[in-house]
Amino acid sequence: MIYASTVFEPRSGLPERQLPLRDVNRNAPWQALPAFWEALALVRRIRPAVIVSTGAGPGLLVLVAGRLLGVHTVWIDSVANAERLSMSGWLARRFVELHCSQWEHLADGARTKFFGRML
């Protein structure tokens, strides 16, 4: 299990296998291009069996890279999005193999599934 993240957060109890990820959000869209390039390089280097992301922008780009490179992809929309999917979650819905919301009323029984939630 390898974690790629924009922040190093020892408090979340992550193991030492953490890789840095460039931050991307819609306030600075120009960062998406280099970030996507780095995501491609990252997936090529790690060659994971599955990529799981809860978003947001940076995770989405790694999933796109994974999909292009033939890696299994999972999106778990953050439990913070209780009223509607996040913007990145909405975009991920179109291409990931397994797409979950953590709220039953946001699952549609087809593309977006519900299994439970973190809290």
Added chain:
Amino acid sequence: MILVTVGTQLPFDRLVGAMDALAPSLGVPIFAQIGHGGLAPRNMDWAPMLSGEEFLRRFAGATTVVAHAGIGTVLMAQRWRKPIVLVPRRSGRGEHRNDHQLATCAELRGRRGIYVADGIDDLAVLLKQTLLPAGDDAELDQRLGLVEGLRRQLHRWS
């Protein structure tokens, strides 16, 4: 001890200022992790950012946690069985990019041990009450459901 935390990503001076103003009337020690905020509290102990280890130590030792409506903090409160008072960030005040913390609060309001304060008055009232610890079995079932759903899919791929 009351622990105040605004998460690691964005400042939340409205919450820090409110707790600092309340501090003298609460009669208990308060520690605030204020992140990148520009407001230096006068009536409570604080730090911009604690190490993960130190934060955990303070969290475990707290009687009550007061926080922005961040999921990570809510999860920690449930894990450590702490009462948590949430103050949602509002995009209209420049506290976040959107109002998802309001939606989070709307969903979590009324859960055992999770309290929502919409303003400083609510905070004052809540912090003078006896608060229940967060976390219960139904929430654990939800968590296991998610883990099991993912496990099944990963098994199909392996």
